[in-house]
Amino acid sequence: QRLANQIAAGEVVERPASVVKELLENSLDAGAHRIDVEVEQGGSKLIRIRDDGSGIPKDDLTLALSRHATSKIADLDDLENIQSLGFRGEALASISSVSRLTLTSRASDSGESGGWQVEAAGQDMAATLSPAPHPTGTSVEVRDLFFNTPARKKFLRTENTEFGRIDEVVRRLALSRFDVSLSLRHNQRTVHQLHSAQSVQEKQRRIGLVCGPAFLEHAVYIDMEASGLRLWGWVCLPTFSRSQPDLQYFYVNGRVIRDKLVSHAIKQAYRDVMYGGRHPAFVLYLELQPSLVDVNVHPTKHEVRFRDQRLVHDFLFRSLHKALADVRP
Ligand code: ADP
Ligand code: MG
Known part of the structure; x- marks a missing residue:
C-alpha cells in the first residue's frame, strides 16, 4: 500500500x-x-x-x-x-x-x-x-x-x-x-x-482579466461555423506585442490541447494574411461532434486526434484567414 x-x-x-x-x-x-x-x-x-x-x-x-x-x-x-x-x-x-x-x-x-x-x-x-x-x-x-x-x-x-x-x-x-x-x-x-460569465461581453471581460487588457485591445472576436464545426474566440492582430511568453489557448470541446495540426493551421493563416511570421496569440474554442475527435490519445499530454484531419485543418485555416483578412490594418 x-x-x-x-x-x-x-x-x-x-x-x-x-x-x-x-x-x-x-x-x-x-x-x-x-x-x-x-x-x-x-x-x-x-x-x-x-x-x-x-x-x-x-x-x-x-x-x-x-x-x-x-x-x-x-x-x-x-x-x-x-x-x-x-x-x-x-x-x-x-x-x-x-x-x-x-x-x-x-x-x-x-x-x-x-x-x-x-x-x-x-x-x-x-x-x-x-x-x-x-x-x-x-x-x-x-x-x-x-x-x-x-x-x-x-x-x-x-x-x-x-x-x-x-x-x-x-x-x-x-x-x-x-x-x-x-x-x-x-x-x-x-x-x-x-465572476461567472454568460454573454459574449461578460466573457470578453474575463478574457481581459486573464490575458490582460492589451490582448483584448488587439484581438478580434470570431464565431464561424461550417460542416458541423464551430470555431469561436479571440485572435490577436500582429499589432499585439505580447509581454507574456505564450498566450496561446486552444480548446477542443472544452478541453485545452496542444496539437501540431492546429498550430500549423493557425500559423499558416497568420503568415498568409500578415506577411511575416509574428508569433500568434489567441484564445480559441473548437466545437465538434465528440465522435469526430479522439481526446484520449494521452490522458495528460493534451493531445487529440481528429477523425478527419484535413477537414479540421482547412476549416481552421479558412476561418482564421477570413477573420484576420477582414480587419487587416
Ligand atoms: P476521482 O476524482 O478520480 O474519483 P479522487 O482521489 O480525486 O479520485 O477523489 C476521490 C473521491 O472523493 C471522488 O470520487 C469524490 O467522490 C470525492 N471528492 C473529492 N473531491 C471532491 C469535491 N471537491 N467535492 C465532492 N466530492 C469530492
Ligand atoms: Mg479526482
Missing part, C-alpha cells in the same frame, strides 16, 4: 500545480459554481481549495482519502504500466501520502447544519472524523507538500516559478469554464477574482 501510494504520488503529484489541477477537477466533477483557491509560498506551504459543489457525505469522507484500486500496482514491475493506467480515483490518496491534508465537507443532501472533517498526514491515515463548520461544498487543505519526501521537495523550483505554474492551471480553467466563478490568492494577495 505504501509503495503504491508513493509511486502514484510521483505520477499525479509532481509539483504544487499538479495538486491544484487535481483538486480543481474534483470540484468541477462535484458541480461547483464557485471555486476559491488560496496558496502560500508557491503552494509548497499551503494549497487550499474551497468549492460549493455537492460535497462528500460524512460516511464517504474517509473513503475519499483511500486508494480505490490498489490492485493495479502490485509491485515495482508494474511501474512500466503506470502510464497506461491513468491513475483515476487516486488523486486524494496520492496527495495525502506526501502532505498534511485536511478534507472538510458538507453534502448538499446531508440535512446537517455543519460539516465533517478528516485529516491525513503522510502515510499515517488518521481516520478520525470530527465535526467542523462548513457550508455545502468541500474544502481541501494541503499543507507542507513533500514534507516526508525531501528528494522530491528538492526538485521544486523557486516560489515564483511554482506559483506561475499554478496560475497557468487556474487560467486554463478560467478560460474554459466561464460558468464558474473563480478566485486565486497567493500569499494573501488577490491574483484573480473572476
Whole structure:
C-alpha cells in the first residue's frame, strides 16, 4: 500500500500545480459554481481549495482519502504500466501520502447544519472524523507538500516559478469554464477574482482579466461555423506585442490541447494574411461532434486526434484567414 501510494504520488503529484489541477477537477466533477483557491509560498506551504459543489457525505469522507484500486500496482514491475493506467480515483490518496491534508465537507443532501472533517498526514491515515463548520461544498487543505519526501521537495523550483505554474492551471480553467466563478490568492494577495460569465461581453471581460487588457485591445472576436464545426474566440492582430511568453489557448470541446495540426493551421493563416511570421496569440474554442475527435490519445499530454484531419485543418485555416483578412490594418 505504501509503495503504491508513493509511486502514484510521483505520477499525479509532481509539483504544487499538479495538486491544484487535481483538486480543481474534483470540484468541477462535484458541480461547483464557485471555486476559491488560496496558496502560500508557491503552494509548497499551503494549497487550499474551497468549492460549493455537492460535497462528500460524512460516511464517504474517509473513503475519499483511500486508494480505490490498489490492485493495479502490485509491485515495482508494474511501474512500466503506470502510464497506461491513468491513475483515476487516486488523486486524494496520492496527495495525502506526501502532505498534511485536511478534507472538510458538507453534502448538499446531508440535512446537517455543519460539516465533517478528516485529516491525513503522510502515510499515517488518521481516520478520525470530527465535526467542523462548513457550508455545502468541500474544502481541501494541503499543507507542507513533500514534507516526508525531501528528494522530491528538492526538485521544486523557486516560489515564483511554482506559483506561475499554478496560475497557468487556474487560467486554463478560467478560460474554459466561464460558468464558474473563480478566485486565486497567493500569499494573501488577490491574483484573480473572476465572476461567472454568460454573454459574449461578460466573457470578453474575463478574457481581459486573464490575458490582460492589451490582448483584448488587439484581438478580434470570431464565431464561424461550417460542416458541423464551430470555431469561436479571440485572435490577436500582429499589432499585439505580447509581454507574456505564450498566450496561446486552444480548446477542443472544452478541453485545452496542444496539437501540431492546429498550430500549423493557425500559423499558416497568420503568415498568409500578415506577411511575416509574428508569433500568434489567441484564445480559441473548437466545437465538434465528440465522435469526430479522439481526446484520449494521452490522458495528460493534451493531445487529440481528429477523425478527419484535413477537414479540421482547412476549416481552421479558412476561418482564421477570413477573420484576420477582414480587419487587416
Ligand atoms: P476521482 O476524482 O478520480 O474519483 P479522487 O482521489 O480525486 O479520485 O477523489 C476521490 C473521491 O472523493 C471522488 O470520487 C469524490 O467522490 C470525492 N471528492 C473529492 N473531491 C471532491 C469535491 N471537491 N467535492 C465532492 N466530492 C469530492
Ligand atoms: Mg479526482
